[in-house]
Amino acid sequence: MKLIFEKSVKGRGMQYLPKCDVEEVALPESLRRAEAPALPEISETDLSRHYTELVKRVHGVNSGFYPLGSCTMKYNPRIDEEMAALPGFTGVHPLAPLHATEGCTEVIETAKDLLTEITGMDDMTFQPAAGAHGEFTGVLLIKQYHDARGDKKRTKIIVPDSAHGTNPATAAMCGYTVVNIPSAPNGCVDLEALKAVLGDDTAGLMLTNPNTVGIFDENILEITRLVHEAGGLCYYDGANLNAVMGVVRPGDMGFDCIHLNLHKTFATPHGGGGPGSGAVGCKEHLSEFLPKSALMTGEEGIQVKSFAGNFLVVVKALTYILTLGKEGIPMAAKNAVLNANYLMRKIQGTFEPAFDRICMHEFVLDLSTFKKETGVSALDVAKTLIDNGMHPPTMYFPLIVHEALMLEPTETESRETLDWAAEVFRSLYELAHTDPDYMHASPHNAQIARPDEVKAARNPILKYQG
Amino acid sequence: MAGFIPSTREEQLEMLKAIGLTSFLDLYKDVPADMILKDGDLNLPSGMSEMEVSALMSRIAAKNKVYATCLRGAGAYDHYIPSIVKYIPAKEEFLTAYTPYQAEMSQGILQSIFEYQTDVCNLTGMDVSNASVYDGATAAAEAAAMCRDRNRRVTLVSACAHPDTINTIRTYSYGTNDEMIVIPEKDGKTDLEALKALLNASVASVYVQQPNFNGLFEDAEAIAALTHDAGALFILGVNPIALGIMKTPRDMGADIAVGEAQPLGMPLSYGGPYLGFMATTAKHMRKLPGRIVGQTEDANGERAFVLSLQAREQHIRREKASSNICSNQALCALTAGLYLSAMGPEGLKKAATQSMSKAHYLAKKLCELPGVEMVYPGEYFHEFVTTLPKQDEALLALEKAGILGGLPVEGGVLWCATEKVSRDALDKAVQIVKEVLIS
Numbered sequence: 015m016k017l018i019f020e021k022s023v024k025g026r027g028m029q030y031l032p033k034c035d036v037e038e039v040a041l042p043e044s045l046r047r048a049e050a051p052a053l054p055e056i057s058e059t060d061l062s063r064h065y066t067e068l069v070k071r072v073h074g075v076n077s078g079f080y081p082l083g084s085c086t087m088k089y090n091p092r093i094d095e096e097m098a099a100l101p102g103f104t105g106v107h108p109l110a111p112l113h114a115t116e117g118c119t120e121v122i123e124t125a126k127d128l129l130t131e132i133t134g135m136d137d138m139t140f141q142p143a144a145g146a147h148g149e150f151t152g153v154l155l156i157k158q159y160h161d162a163r164g165d166k167k168r169t170k171i172i173v174p175d176s177a178h179g180t181n182p183a184t185a186a187m188c189g190y191t192v193v194n195i196p197s198a199p200n201g202c203v204d205l206e207a208l209k210a211v212l213g214d215d216t217a218g219l220m221l222t223n224p225n226t227v228g229i230f231d232e233n234i235l236e237i238t239r240l241v242h243e244a245g246g247l248c249y250y251d252g253a254n255l256n257a258v259m260g261v262v263r264p265g266d267m268g269f270d271c272i273h274l275n276l277h278k279t280f281a282t283p284h285g286g287g288g289p290g291s292g293a294v295g296c297k298e299h300l301s302e303f304l305p306k307s308a309l310m311t312g313e314e315g316i317q318v319k320s321f322a323g324n325f326l327v328v329v330k331a332l333t334y335i336l337t338l339g340k341e342g343i344p345m346a347a348k349n350a351v352l353n354a355n356y357l358m359r360k361i362q363g364t365f366e367p368a369f370d371r372i373c374m375h376e377f378v379l380d381l382s383t384f385k386k387e388t389g390v391s392a393l394d395v396a397k398t399l400i401d402n403g404m405h406p407p408t409m410y411f412p413l414i415v416h417e418a419l420m421l422e423p424t425e426t427e428s429r430e431t432l433d434w435a436a437e438v439f440r441s442l443y444e445l446a447h448t449d450p451d452y453m454h455a456s457p458h459n460a461q462i463a464r465p466d467e468v469k470a471a472r473n474p475i476l477k478y479q480g
Numbered sequence: 481m482a483g484f485i486p487s488t489r490e491e492q493l494e495m496l497k498a499i500g501l502t503s504f505l506d507l508y509k510d511v512p513a514d515m516i517l518k519d520g521d522l523n524l525p526s527g528m529s530e531m532e533v534s535a536l537m538s539r540i541a542a543k544n545k546v547y548a549t550c551l552r553g554a555g556a557y558d559h560y561i562p563s564i565v566k567y568i569p570a571k572e573e574f575l576t577a578y579t580p581y582q583a584e585m586s587q588g589i590l591q592s593i594f595e596y597q598t599d600v601c602n603l604t605g606m607d608v609s610n611a612s613v614y615d616g617a618t619a620a621a622e623a624a625a626m627c628r629d630r631n632r633r634v635t636l637v638s639a640c641a642h643p644d645t646i647n648t649i650r651t652y653s654y655g656t657n658d659e660m661i662v663i664p665e666k667d668g669k670t671d672l673e674a675l676k677a678l679l680n681a682s683v684a685s686v687y688v689q690q691p692n693f694n695g696l697f698e699d700a701e702a703i704a705a706l707t708h709d710a711g712a713l714f715i716l717g718v719n720p721i722a723l724g725i726m727k728t729p730r731d732m733g734a735d736i737a738v739g740e741a742q743p744l745g746m747p748l749s750y751g752g753p754y755l756g757f758m759a760t761t762a763k764h765m766r767k768l769p770g771r772i773v774g775q776t777e778d779a780n781g782e783r784a785f786v787l788s789l790q791a792r793e794q795h796i797r798r799e800k801a802s803s804n805i806c807s808n809q810a811l812c813a814l815t816a817g818l819y820l821s822a823m824g825p826e827g828l829k830k831a832a833t834q835s836m837s838k839a840h841y842l843a844k845k846l847c848e849l850p851g852v853e854m855v856y857p858g859e860y861f862h863e864f865v866t867t868l869p870k871q872d873e874a875l876l877a878l879e880k881a882g883i884l885g886g887l888p889v890e891g892g893v894l895w896c897a898t899e900k901v902s903r904d905a906l907d908k909a910v911q912i913v914k915e916v917l918i919s
Contacts (some may be wrong), residue, residue, distance in 0.1 A: 333533055
């Protein structure tokens with residue numbers, strides 16, 4: 015389809031503003047633009063149709079199954095959107111006087127109360143805008159804690175090799191040396207490897223639990239105890255909280271701070287890649303280090319973003335939590351785990367899970383043997399899924415499993431959908447044995463055929479060339 | 481209700497049975513038993529019907545006061561948002577998709593980002609834009625991080641930048657154990673003499689905001705020249721509405737242009753979600769953080785869009801990545817692109833000119849009142865600082881009339897006007913302040 019710029023006709027356009035009713039003032043010559051920006055000039059009809067054309071080329075959770083592991087692509091209730099669009103929320107200036115923003119304060123305080131209860135934390139900030147931003151904030155809590163104690167020798171953050179790439183990247187942004195530790199054969203933390211790197215230079219440990227292979231680390235209490243014993247703090251990456259919310263609490267596992275992905279676990283939509291909210295919770299001993307807005311509070315502590323964060327996302331999450339309540343929150347987790355196990359077992363016998371045991375809310379298929387047999391890769395399978403109307407799982411992650419496909423069905427999928435998905439996987443397994451070339455060339459019926467990513471990187475075209 | 485779970489209780493039991501289990505607890509056998517919450521342990525309210533939740537949230541929203549007229553800016557601007565800009569981003573597919581990892585299924589999102597990147601380049605005069613960062617403050621902080629190398633680690637930040645931006649850059653600098661130094665102000669603008677004194681071989685970049693927090697235009701070109709003479713890079717934070725009429729950051733000598741794109745179609749929303757934009761020259765392209773969408777061809781030779789230059793990013797580079805950013809503000813970027821297409825070059829120019837004109841009208845009328853005068857000399861865009869006798873009383877009187885007055889700042893009040901405020905509303909505001917002052 016055409017780009018919006020290719021639909022532009024000089025002189026076209028809409029008039030949304032009235033005539034200026036005061037004397038017009040012009041910029042001095044030295045500050046003036048040389049020429050008007052080359053923005054599209056387009057009728058509203060064409061504009062509307064352009065985006066309708068675009069939206070037909072998007073697969074959302076509302077379009078179909080989206081088992082993108084680690085991303086918790088659950089159904090996003092419409093009511094959350096409606097509440098976040100209330101003029102009483104959208105029309106509030108962040109610097110309006112306190113007495114004019116009591117509703118916003120109530121949203122934040124209520125969300126904080128409910129989420130600290132769910133996570134077992136004492137305090138929380140909603141300033142971080144996304145998961146990685148929450149990680150940054152959380153590790154800065156750890157850094158400030160050690161600094162405030164004058165404990166300057168703690169320069170290392172321990173990260174398991176199964177971690178999301180954001181974990182080591184975050185530790186580096188916080189000035190730490192990253193110590194990667196290998197996972198045990200069962201995908202969990204190798205206690206001996208952990209003990210070997212712990213010391214008086216340990217600032218903390220970043221851990222996802224359940225971990226990225228979908229397993230709850232049964233040694234979790236021992237892990238957090240060992241880190242604390244060495245004087246470090248424990249950071250909980252909340253990417254996988256959906257498996258355990260309302261069932262077991264990170265605070266009870268011994269973690270000192272945590273980030274949540276409200277756009278994952280609490281169903282505020284992902285928006286094609288944001289906005290999210292990376293709320294950060296902490297125990298009391300870290301509370302004083304939480305970020306604040308300098309302009310809103312007049313304080314100069316740490317701050318990771320302007321104002322109070324992605325407030326409307328918090329409105330959506332609060333609406334969701336209030337809807338589910340104390341019954342619905344654990345039921346969502348339990349059904350997320352049930353759906354994952356059900357799908358894993360239905361697929362098993364063709365594609366094999368990397369770890370043949372009960373999983374949490376997601377599981378990883380290991381296609382390395384399959385690839386040896388058929389020459390068909392995880393990528394080929396993913397691309398053929400697209401032709402079947404299914405969004406592919408997360409590919410080639412975690413790094414500790416080769417030819418990995420990571421599936422997270424979530425609790426909002428029905429048994430029929432899971433049965434259908436398993437059937438699709440089984441049929442692709444057969445297809446790989448009969449017609450691997452077809453799969454190498456997939457997708458065949460998608461918006462585009464496989465794109466040339468190497469060309470995109472070597473010869474970057476990053477804007478319309480006109 | 482109860483979690484939007486389709487499966488009935490009966491189906492759940494059948495599914496458990498199908499995998500050889502009898503209860504949900506069997507699924508959690510790896511969790512130490514005494515850690516598992518029991519019924520009643522979780523202190524949350526009971527779930528509610530949609531109707532109840534809707535009523536409750538609406539009651540909470542009603543506790544906020546929404547002003548008919550907004551004369552407050554300071555980083556959050558109340559511009560007119562065309563109706564279509566509110567409707568299109570609410571389409572469910574845009575809302576519920578995620579990062580376009582699978583290009584064959586995500587051309588709509590990828591193209592919307594590509595168009596947004598083009599818009600940002602057109603506005604700023606730069607060669608390359610990323611797909612967005614969280615907001616203007618983080619865009620500035622990420623830009624400062626881009627500029628550091630082994631020898632040059634210090635960031636100089638104008639005291640006249642937004643306080644939240646200064647504090648965010650300071651925080652990111654604290655993260656990497658780097659120094660951020662504030663360049664003092666003089667007459668409401670960056671003090672060039674002070675800047676000269678601070679520049680040396682350890683300075684990686686200089687950050688200045690245009691127009692600045694006081695609404696004033698900085699002498700950006702002079703600052704660029706000083707910065708470049710010292711071998712540092714120049715980061716300019718700009719208001720995207722002003723770019724409808726203002727010289728581009730490229731023409732003002734910036735190496736990196738950043739800013740807060742909330743004015744491009746996003747409501748005030750108590751501070752978020754907003755949108756950070758970042759653009760730079762081809763030279764620094766591979767140092768940009770975040771997602772970047774590129775154009776390529778598919779196997780049939782057709783135009784296609786993909787996430788590109790991923791070798792910079794955390795999922796590939798891990799601790800060596802240019803940033804940890806993953807999720808960004810994609811839907812806000814789509815909104816900004818849509819807003820710019822709806823407004824077009826003429827509409828954006830009009831929004832900019834009218835905002836500036838109305839601010840100047842308001843300033844003139846306010847300064848006719850006893851004891852009210854401009855605090856700083858110099859050219860300004862749509863914000864300005866005045867003295868204001870009986871400040872609290874005047875602002876309260878405005879509030880009672882449904883007008884959010886300017887923001888109390890050091891030395892006076894920071895006022896803002898946009899195209900959305902009519903002359904009548906401005907006259908009314910001035911009249912209310914007048915009545916307070918002469919009473």
